[in-house]
Amino acid sequence: MSGTRNQSLLPTLDITSFTNCFKGPALCLYNDAVFSQEDWNGVRKLCDSIKKDDPLRVGQFGLGFKSAFHITDYITIISGSQLLFMDPSAPLLFIDPSKPPVDQKCRFVPLSDLGKVLPESIALQLWGTYLTFQHILTGTFPATLFWFPLRQQPSQLSPTVYTKDRVRQLFDSFSVEAPICLTFLRALEQVSLQRVEIDLRTSVLVHQVGYHNDGVSDARQQRQNLRHILHQCEGRPSTSITSQYQVTIHNTKDGQVSKQTMLVLHYLPGQQDKYCIKYKGNEPHRYIPLVGVAVPTQPIATSWAQGSLFTFLPLPLDPANATGLPVQVNAYFTLDQNRRHVKWRTHKSSKEPDNESSVNDPTAPTMEQDPRAPTVEQSSVYDPPDFPMELESSIEDPSLQDTDLQPEGEITFQLIEKGTRHCRDKLIDSLGYTYKKKMQ
Known part of the structure; x- marks a missing residue:
């Protein structure tokens, strides 16, 4: 107050x-x-x-x-x-x-x-x-x-009683998303859940997820730099911004430890670039076309086959929030009222002026290629071993038509496509391979 x-x-x-x-x-x-x-x-x-x-x-x-x-x-x-x-x-x-x-x-x-x-x-x-x-x-x-x-x-604030069992359920629900919850956050590096026994002296680790020492310094610096640049330009840079880093996340639960190394890319087009993206709905100052993609590098996680949508934190892991791509995707999506799903533009809402859901508008201008962004040379082909080539093929996969994140949503899809290809190129480069795509 x-x-x-x-x-x-x-x-x-x-x-x-x-x-x-x-x-x-x-x-x-x-x-x-x-x-x-x-x-x-x-x-x-x-x-x-x-x-x-x-x-x-x-x-x-x-x-x-x-x-x-x-x-x-x-x-x-x-x-x-x-x-x-x-x-x-x-x-x-x-x-x-x-x-x-x-x-x-x-x-x-x-x-x-x-x-x-x-x-x-x-x-x-x-x-x-x-x-x-x-x-x-x-x-x-x-x-x-x-x-x-x-x-x-029950109280004046709420009739809902919250027991210790409900807290345990809260912890359990977090465990479902824990392995990926840090992917696109800008500062947080570790989350630990502990249960303190009744004597207040003994604590039991329930779940912990956090950045591993490998690459954490570079990731921390890259995230700090990105935050600084975004604040300097207030989210509206004159030229495009990219930030990429590799990070390993350790996930510990019930004494079992798993780890996932991933390459994370953030991309924000500039106001003076060949294309300029503008949000057409209400409160345009609240949304910027910043997109992030993350691809697993070691091991190649089969659980990422459908990917997940993020608004910095993952949306609930259900089919409606699957990307249809073997990557995680973060963007300034407008969400429905309960903040659990993306508010996709429908035929009805497309006729409403200044509708807020137009952030995912299939009628938005097509984004043109940025000549300064890394591209793949169109000549011969070389497939590096153990590289998830389905990363690219899934972009043109017809099965993508079964998701809301399909090519007709041009502005969202092309941002993700661009980020995915950029991420792939950086990954290949980091592995020491030279990759050239075959001419069609």
Whole structure:
């Protein structure tokens, strides 16, 4: 919430008012980065979002931080030198008629004063995996911790009770997408799910997926460079932008470890290129024609035969979200209301002016070839061993007609085709082969 209301610490600490924020069982999230002031400003806007109109923010495609209130009525955040206690149902507190009321929905407390609202021994028992006495003493926590007490009974916010079993189901559903969830994210490198036993001392690793040391430095640098360039040009470069890197992702579950090495390519056409792509629907500033493709290099994953669609995170793994290509595809797709599927343009919607789904519009202008992009020489043929040549053949495969991602959706299809061929060329080059396609 924002405005003239005071959102700082109450003049006199009412310890009992914080009790609900520390209860268990709870879902605990830890991130090794510290909140910026912009993060603090955004997270306390309970009825708004700072990301929805920013095309460079991945969060605009998700359900958002406020979706945490589906499982809890109270949130505690510890980051840097501050704690934030959130209670959306808390009433305004009128202390002095001459002053604005105190908004108890969001209350800040310096980390050094944590002992005034919660005994330090209990704080260390709850969060001792990450928080230490030294952090409390110095008043600085070099990371961010979220504490979501599970809703134990119906409340003003929601009638839904959230049990430990439902959290386990949440973990299980994540495990389905875990091996590919990091593919197109711009900063995250590892996700670990752990179950802490009732004694709060023993933790069990449920699932972990993360970048392996091989190539991680280059991938990190390439992703940082891409973020920097996108922010500099606000997602509208004058000339095309490409970024590619190879990364190995380790997936650990039930003591079993698997790994997948992939080549990832990001491509964004420029405003001064031979072609210029413009979104024709509502709120055009929210969408940029950035596309990413990822191809497995070792091993060649058979599970990628149909591929998946992403809006930075994978859409639910069902046939409606299959690419029809042996690659993963990321783009600024418009999504349906529940954010589970791409909103494809239909015959009916094509007659509606400024329809938002026109991002996937088959009537959009055909994209012409960029003369500066890498191409494949049209002469003789050489097939490198163990290279997934179905990567190219699937683009012209008639079976592609069974998916929504077919050539009649010219703008989307050609971006993916271009990115796929570019990715293939980079892969062959990285393997030390020379590849030339046979003239037809």
